[in-house]
Amino acid sequence: MPRTATDVETRIVSDDHAAIRLWLRMLATNRLIETRMRRLLQERYQTTLPRFDLMAQLERVPGGLKMGELSKRMMVTGGNVTGITDLLEQEGLVERVDDPGDRRAWFVKLTPAGRRAFIGMAREHERWIAEAFGALGTREMSVMVGFLGRLKTRARSLEGRDT
Amino acid sequence: MPRTATDVETRIVSDDHAAIRLWLRMLATNRLIETRMRRLLQERYQTTLPRFDLMAQLERVPGGLKMGELSKRMMVTGGNVTGITDLLEQEGLVERVDDPGDRRAWFVKLTPAGRRAFIGMAREHERWIAEAFGALGTREMSVMVGFLGRLKTRARSLEGRDT
Numbered sequence: 001m002p003r004t005a006t007d008v009e010t011r012i013v014s015d016d017h018a019a020i021r022l023w024l025r026m027l028a029t030n031r032l033i034e035t036r037m038r039r040l041l042q043e044r045y046q047t048t049l050p051r052f053d054l055m056a057q058l059e060r061v062p063g064g065l066k067m068g069e070l071s072k073r074m075m076v077t078g079g080n081v082t083g084i085t086d087l088l089e090q091e092g093l094v095e096r097v098d099d100p101g102d103r104r105a106w107f108v109k110l111t112p113a114g115r116r117a118f119i120g121m122a123r124e125h126e127r128w129i130a131e132a133f134g135a136l137g138t139r140e141m142s143v144m145v146g147f148l149g150r151l152k153t154r155a156r157s158l159e160g161r162d163t
Numbered sequence: 164m165p166r167t168a169t170d171v172e173t174r175i176v177s178d179d180h181a182a183i184r185l186w187l188r189m190l191a192t193n194r195l196i197e198t199r200m201r202r203l204l205q206e207r208y209q210t211t212l213p214r215f216d217l218m219a220q221l222e223r224v225p226g227g228l229k230m231g232e233l234s235k236r237m238m239v240t241g242g243n244v245t246g247i248t249d250l251l252e253q254e255g256l257v258e259r260v261d262d263p264g265d266r267r268a269w270f271v272k273l274t275p276a277g278r279r280a281f282i283g284m285a286r287e288h289e290r291w292i293a294e295a296f297g298a299l300g301t302r303e304m305s306v307m308v309g310f311l312g313r314l315k316t317r318a319r320s321l322e323g324r325d326t
Contacts (some may be wrong), residue, residue: 040167126183130180132317135316136185150298
């Protein structure tokens with residue numbers, strides 16, 4: 001008889017609540033897919049998920065983003081964003097440009113080389129995701145997007161209540 | 164008109180694939196819920212999610228686990244597990260016991276004080292999760308557990324193929 005793979009879900013015991021079961025399965029599934037994305041980005045492009053995410057945020061805003069806004073969108077600490085930005089700047093993939101409205105501030109934007117590099121990676125990344133989610137049909141994905149939307153709204157309202 | 168909150172989902176552009184949309188929403192939802200759990204564990208118990216997870220794994224196995232098995236179940240690096248175990252041992256919440264079958268190995272197990280501390284936290288943690296997932300009914304949670312199960316199986320088979 002094959003042994004079941006052990007992971008974060010092994011925490012479940014029979015009398016656990018349906019919500020715990022769902023949460024642990026969300027965690028385990030996310031980790032599996034995220035680990036795969038990190039590995040593929042590293043193997044194929046020698047890059048990391050935070051670098052990819054930062055470039056993805058910049059790609060949407062041709063005029064660039066202020067550091068604070070960039071940090072907020074990536075939901076990581078400002079320090080990390082600064083470190084990644086410094087490295088990408090050294091590699092010529094992003095640049096800092098002055099903010100005409102505030103001489104102490106600047107915008108970060110992709111360089112033309114950064115944009116080209118990102119577009120290629122993004123296309124591959126999208127293909128990897130479509131492949132990972134091939135287990136579900138379009139209708140099922142749409143149902144799940146709806147469920148997750150309700151969970152997000154709930155989580156935001158809970159935070160609003162006790163912070 | 165209220166501004167939409169910006170997060171990892173702001174990466175979506177209109178022509179993106181349904182799978183991308185689902186994946187980014189999974190990431191954003193997980194981060195929101197996980198951030199809340201970390202915050203509550205810190206505020207109410209002055210503890211961290213990795214410490215809680217490690218104790219949860221040990222709680223299921225009264226005889227204790229070898230370090231390698233513990234690391235695998237937590238899916239973090241062996242180094243982290245060792246560091247957390249050292250701290251919990253200093254606080255009297257876990258202990259190392261000799262492996263009678265291998266004099267160079269040992270088991271890690273919860274102490275009675277560790278077990279009592281964990282049970283109290285686990286009950287609260289379960290309540291927080293049930294609260295966060297209150298946006299979905301039992302039937303909906305069960306549908307989502309099924310979808311995630313298929314995604315997990317798919318992710319595991321993809322890893323098997325190209326590693």
